[in-house]
Amino acid sequence: MSSSPGRSAKRATILDVAAAAGVSRQTVTRAMNDMTGIRQDTRERVQQLAREMGYTPSRYAKGLVQGARTAIGLAIPDLTNPYFPAFASSVVEMATLRGWNVVVDDFGHGSGSSLDAVKRLSPQVDAVIGYLGPSADKAQALLGQRPVVVLDEPAGLTAGGISFDYSFAAGLALERLGAIGSTRLAYLDAGPATLLSARGAAVSRAAADLGIELTVVHSRDSAEGARDAVGSLVAEYPAVDGLLTFNDLMAAGALKGLAASGRSVPRDCAVIGMDGIPLGLLITPELTTLSLDLRDVGRAAVDLLDGLLTGALPPYGAGSHLTLRHELAIRGSA
Amino acid sequence: MSSSPGRSAKRATILDVAAAAGVSRQTVTRAMNDMTGIRQDTRERVQQLAREMGYTPSRYAKGLVQGARTAIGLAIPDLTNPYFPAFASSVVEMATLRGWNVVVDDFGHGSGSSLDAVKRLSPQVDAVIGYLGPSADKAQALLGQRPVVVLDEPAGLTAGGISFDYSFAAGLALERLGAIGSTRLAYLDAGPATLLSARGAAVSRAAADLGIELTVVHSRDSAEGARDAVGSLVAEYPAVDGLLTFNDLMAAGALKGLAASGRSVPRDCAVIGMDGIPLGLLITPELTTLSLDLRDVGRAAVDLLDGLLTGALPPYGAGSHLTLRHELAIRGSA
DNA sequence: ATGAAAGCGCTAACAG
DNA sequence: CTGTTAGCGCTTTCAT
Secondary structure, eight states, X not given: OOOOSSOSSSOOXXXXXXXXXXXXXXXXXXXXXXXXXXXXXXXXXXXXXXXXXXXXXXXXXXXXXXXXXXXXXXXXXXXXXXXXXXXXXXXXXXXXXXXXEEEEEEOSSSSOXXXXXXXXXXXXXXXXXXXXXXXXXXXXXXXXXXXXXXESOXXXXXXXXXXXXXXHHHHHHHHHXXXXXXXXXXXXXXXXXXXXXXXXXXXXXXXXXXXOOEEEEEEOSSHHHHHHHHHHHHHHOTTOOEEXXXXXXXXHXXXXXXXXXXXXXXXXXXXXXXXXXXXGGTSSSOOEEEEOOHHHHHHHHHHHHHXXXXXXXXXXXXXXXXXXXXXXXXXXXX | OOOOSSOSSSOOOHHHHHHHHTSOHHHHHHHHTTOSSSOHHHHHHHHHHHHHHTOOOOHHHHHHHHOOOOEEEEEESOTTSTHHHHHHHHHHHHHHHTTOEEEEEEOSSTTOOHHHHHHHHGGGOSEEEEOOGGGHHHHHHHHTTSOEEEESOTTOOSXXXXXXXXXXXXXXXXXXXXXXXXXXXXXXXXXXXXXXXXXXXXXXXXXXXXXXXEEEEEEOSSHHHHHHHHHXXXXXXXXXXXXXXXXHHHHHHHXXXXXXXXXXXXXXXXXXXXXXXXXXXXXXXXXXXXXXXHHHHHHHHHHHHHXXXXXXXXXXXXXXXXXXXXXXXXXXXO
């Protein structure tokens, strides 16, 4: 009941168990790993003893002698935005298929920057996949020879990368808005008002190219932020009849803001989101969006990493940097 | 450019680098770890060489000699259901605060059972937190002395556990439905029609205790499944005016099903979900739900594990098994 | 500032 | 069936 074994001090080692059982360490190994070449009663006696002594094989010693099992790090800005779990889920699935383990670090809350995440991950993993932002280069430096696959950072100097063709996406959205007769357009960007995101830049450029006027507003990257920002937008710019957002989560918030302002979507104002997360099908109206198959993105990232890890793909090369395209999923909101 | 170093064969070791640099292995260690007692130019030369040779210190050897950094496994049934990332996010945050790493395994897709997940995790981690279902006992057996904290499996024979007071929650929901005048109630459970979930059992019992008649229907644990099931439900049981669902995701689907059937919520039929995930605030009408603070749940799980790991909390004891209560968040749907 | 020796805990290979 | 001998790759003494 109360006589806990070696609760304090150092963990029991294989030698302690061997001594206690009066056998050699090899026999302990055989017992613990259900190997052959050991009598059943010996096996059970040793296992029982190990249990009592709180013995757990050191995973480091084991890994050292057995050769590494690949572990990859996954650095995610915010598991709270449904986009990222959808992506993470796919990465975990693909990695599991290869027998890799995935160590996840979410640096969204207090836990600092993407670089901090990579620092935490570094001693544990053989490679990193992540939304690293502009620190991607530093992350790669931190990992030295181990490959980093960065997402959505086309300029990143990393072994591999996956980015998106936002010009293409923006064209698709603008075209759709034109087709349904929206002419007074706005774009809701994520981030501070002083800084246009890559997506925002692409949308602005596409609009300019088409000679379309575009009002750009900003909010935090969250549904609430978007809802409030859209409230202000319609107050200041009542004529707006078409809205593009940075991502689907913000589109969901925008829909709420529009509803709160008494606008009907898409009649008074059409809305197009970006990313194509499942959430878009649950809200009302269903979200028209620039859709990405997140499972494809995860698969592409893991495939890329696989090539980099095996040497089949040269790091830092053009072949290691993919560009994916969105497609327009037309649903109820535009 | 093209002459990649030791691309194939085995990874370079510290000895290889030492030999190439014409120094001893300690000097390499000093250079790699930015330690003192080494001349600046030596340090740089060694680092440069290491980079060229693709040398990465083995994390196993390092861990072996330096003592383990705690790593916990997180076994998740389905990262695709927004409930789980919300929980995972909190666990990752709390673990990061303690300097622990989190290895995530999602066994939702093809990757088999929770037990498979624990098997994959086992060699990598010092403990496991997870939604393990009835296999929780086996998972604990697999991990031997290392603690398992199981969620939502009150009967699990694990070192620690967190469960929920579904009777209490069911009472809250039924009371609310009564207060707003719903009398022809249905409960939408997740899983096969042959098996009532723990939540379903609690709801049934609570209804029976209150003398309320309750129609129980089943669907897959997904929004689509729920939507379809609710479509059938209203067809067969048109009088239904109050609906409880297994979780919020299914409530979202139910809302869609009701809308498709031309029912207005909550006027024709009130809906109450369970869990209180952020999604509930994005859909229309906003979801009234039995809410849990997922951050609290994650915190509780990690706190528990911490106690178990340090020995402050006795494993398998009553003190290591918590029961949390939902509260009713009244919003638009009921 | 650098090197030599010792050992972390484990398992593979070979005895017996 | 069991034990002995070698290392895995690294960092810690302790010398030099």
